[in-house]
Amino acid sequence: MPESPESSARAAQPDWPPALQDAEYREAVVDLLGAIAYGEISAFERLGEDAKLAPDLQDKVAIGAMATAEFGHIGPLLDRLAELGADPYAAMAPFRSAIDLFHEHTAPADWYEGLVKAFVGDNLANDFYREIAAYLDADTRDLVVASLEDSGHSAFVVDRVRAAIAAEPRLGGRLALWGRRLMGEALTQGQRVVAERDALSALLAGGVDRPGLDLAAIGRMFARLTERHAERMAELGLDS
Template identity: 60%
Template sequence: MMQCVAGSRMEGVLDLLGLLAYAELSAFLRLSDDASIALALQDKVALAEMAVAEYGHYRLLVRRLEDMHADPEAAMRPFVPAVDAFHAHTAPADWLEGLVKAYVGDGIAADFYRTIAVLLDPETEGLVQEVLAEAGRSEYIVTRVREAIESDPAVAGRLALWARRLVGEALSEAQRVAAERESLASLLVGGDTDQLGNIGRMFARLTDGHSRRMAALGLADQRAESRPA
């Protein structure tokens, strides 16, 4: 039941790659800023490693855009305002908030990649899987956040609120992007007539993943069970 014409579908894929590329470039910049302000050498290195990994994703996405004969900068440009606005509204107050932001953001991005991979052509899907294969970088964050909560349990409440704010801001920017870029929105709903069902399932999956990550950090959502397994 494909309702999109090929041209608009292609446009949607270019939009998606452009958005992800700029999001990864921004993640690189934010994480390397966090590495700059980290005090311990070990923390600097851990954050720099994560930043460089995001940059690797950015490079893969740009290469894919080039393979598709698109101009990467032109593909990214429409999404600069939304991604920049997200970061402007979620400037971490301290280093710990920066860590939580990196973990939450990276996790949502990975879940999102996983969800949309099936909508893409096999080559782009392969790329997305490659990006996802580099997991495990975030163990460091989990350890650091749990240590911080152990030494000051009051931190947990503040960070849990912070994580919810991050998700709220991400969703509101996502909504703005979807409203502005019809071809991208069409791609994401897959041209299916049961659009609300699809989007609903996608959000359900993203929300589940987020709750799991909050539990891993020791910041189980207050609406969820307070004792993660």
């Protein structure tokens, strides 16, 4: 007996977990992975530019290693997007404007501003994505968290910035102001991305087998982002 079209469609359905079988949720995951992937590409490009500001070859190599680590995160994200039936490059496209605008508004004036941005600015975005990851299915959450892992190079940034402030204390005031500017720009970017993408807004509201965020929870999330920013600034020897 020939198989009905409905049976064929069910047979062709990928073996996704229940959450990913929800079209709206899957659209939100595609958006999120697209945003993170383009963020990684942008960070890779920016760190390459920052290497030109490095005062010596040792620092150039250290920044190059950071850029290489960022690039290494991109492949698994693009592969996952393809597994979800999305065009990885189309998935990244809606986020180019917001992310490029953030980097345009926060172009470092010198080597030390570039280091603070790599440590503070990039981690602010990563913290935001980790917060969203808490509302994802387990497989997607694990991929997101892995793509945002510290590659072990942050100690280099902390060492260089603290040494520079010790040698020139006035530098600390300027870099503290720079860190606060990065905080404001990063939060604005995150809010803009979520507001412009209906699927991401719906993701935060909850869905199939997933809790959502009410206004109080959103307030607590931004409080946590602010606290982590203050901790990183303190690690650099800067006031937040």
